[in-house]
Amino acid sequence: MSTSQKPAVLLLADGTVHIGKAFGKIGTTAGEICFNTGMTGYQEVFTDPSYYGQIIIMNNVHVGNYGTKETDVESNSVKIRGLIARNLEEQYSRKQADASLEKYLQDNNIVCIEEIDTRALVTHVREAGAMNCIISSEILDVEELKKELAKIPSMDGLELASYVSTEKPYTMGDEATAAVKVAVMDYGTKRNILQCMVDRGAFVKVFPAKTTISELKQFNPDGYFISNGPGDPAAMDYAVATVKEILKESKPTFGICLGHQLLALANDIDTFKLHHGHRGLNHPVKNLVTGKCEITTQNHGFGVDPESVKKAKNVEITHVNLNDDSIEGIRLKDKPAFSVQYHPEATPGPHDSRYLFDDFINLVKEHK
Numbered sequence: 001m002s003t004s005q006k007p008a009v010l011l012l013a014d015g016t017v018h019i020g021k022a023f024g025k026i027g028t029t030a031g032e033i034c035f036n037t038g039m040t041g042y043q044e045v046f047t048d049p050s051y052y053g054q055i056i057i058m059n060n061v062h063v064g065n066y067g068t069k070e071t072d073v074e075s076n077s078v079k080i081r082g083l084i085a086r087n088l089e090e091q092y093s094r095k096q097a098d099a100s101l102e103k104y105l106q107d108n109n110i111v112c113i114e115e116i117d118t119r120a121l122v123t124h125v126r127e128a129g130a131m132n133c134i135i136s137s138e139i140l141d142v143e144e145l146k147k148e149l150a151k152i153p154s155m156d157g158l159e160l161a162s163y164v165s166t167e168k169p170y171t172m173g174d175e176a177t178a179a180v181k182v183a184v185m186d187y188g189t190k191r192n193i194l195q196c197m198v199d200r201g202a203f204v205k206v207f208p209a210k211t212t213i214s215e216l217k218q219f220n221p222d223g224y225f226i227s228n229g230p231g232d233p234a235a236m237d238y239a240v241a242t243v244k245e246i247l248k249e250s251k252p253t254f255g256i257c258l259g260h261q262l263l264a265l266a267n268d269i270d271t272f273k274l275h276h277g278h279r280g281l282n283h284p285v286k287n288l289v290t291g292k293c294e295i296t297t298q299n300h301g302f303g304v305d306p307e308s309v310k311k312a313k314n315v316e317i318t319h320v321n322l323n324d325d326s327i328e329g330i331r332l333k334d335k336p337a338f339s340v341q342y343h344p345e346a347t348p349g350p351h352d353s354r355y356l357f358d359d360f361i362n363l364v365k366e367h368k
């Protein structure tokens, strides 16, 4: 809680209203409401480009207790559109922190609301499903807010990856000593995904979302990575076309989250909007190849259609979600390509799924 707080209003598209207190920037913001069940890692969540366009409810009662640190980020800025919490703390106790959460959110112009009954709100979103919402600490009249909210497009059908992709190619790792070169299609990649590949001996070159296959080939990569990112994968014809071209190369290819959905679409498998998405650090997934269960970090609002996966003769299901049986991983039978719906880089954790980076880099080395 902050000392000088203005009131703020949260309005959901179904008319639900919650009154709370302003935190961060004073203003108005709108986007898709989502909840994250993680108890820690808030700065990594706020800077994850896959959350672009979304307003996040943090389930943990206290958010901000360990402040913020310049290095605890998944991209170069806060990407969430707004924040809803029970209690946002401006005091912090971590010695190594650089700033309070409040300063961080203000510096990043994020409109937030706190003192919300997040248990009731999350239960409501879980039952009613994904929808848009608006937060304001400047317009407190609900009828006015309804008019503003009506202007916001639905996440279904929205292409957002090109807004968060890099403008220019950049590299990570040491080309002189690296064992392999990986071309990354950046649809909103998380920094720690790149780090996981570099840590395993890769030199990565990150390319803007609309890079053509001929530009990618000039880099002569040993493998390709299709990144995570925001928005509806079915609205990304340009990316599906690129993934199809990449697959023709028959080089090892790995996709995470949006990258998984694009790999599916490139193999004529449909994607669909989930009822309320999977976002948190404790989603159980079964690896059907090894029979082992892993606890995973997730952040997605779309999924791969199980019926069309089963019909695709060249695709094998490798991972399933143990909560709802949704498809969590696939691999192609005729190409060295695989993908997962969840986030194996998982910062701050759990790290059960990091073996997938070993698998990918080993596959790249074998095919080199």
Ligand SMILES: NC(=O)CC[C@H](N)C(=O)O
Pocket (backbone or CB within 6 Å): 050, 227, 228, 229, 230, 231, 232, 233, 256, 257, 258, 259, 299, 300, 301, 302, 303
């Ligand atoms: N983390 C991601 O890559 C998310 C993918 C996609 N935008 C979804 O919500 O399903």
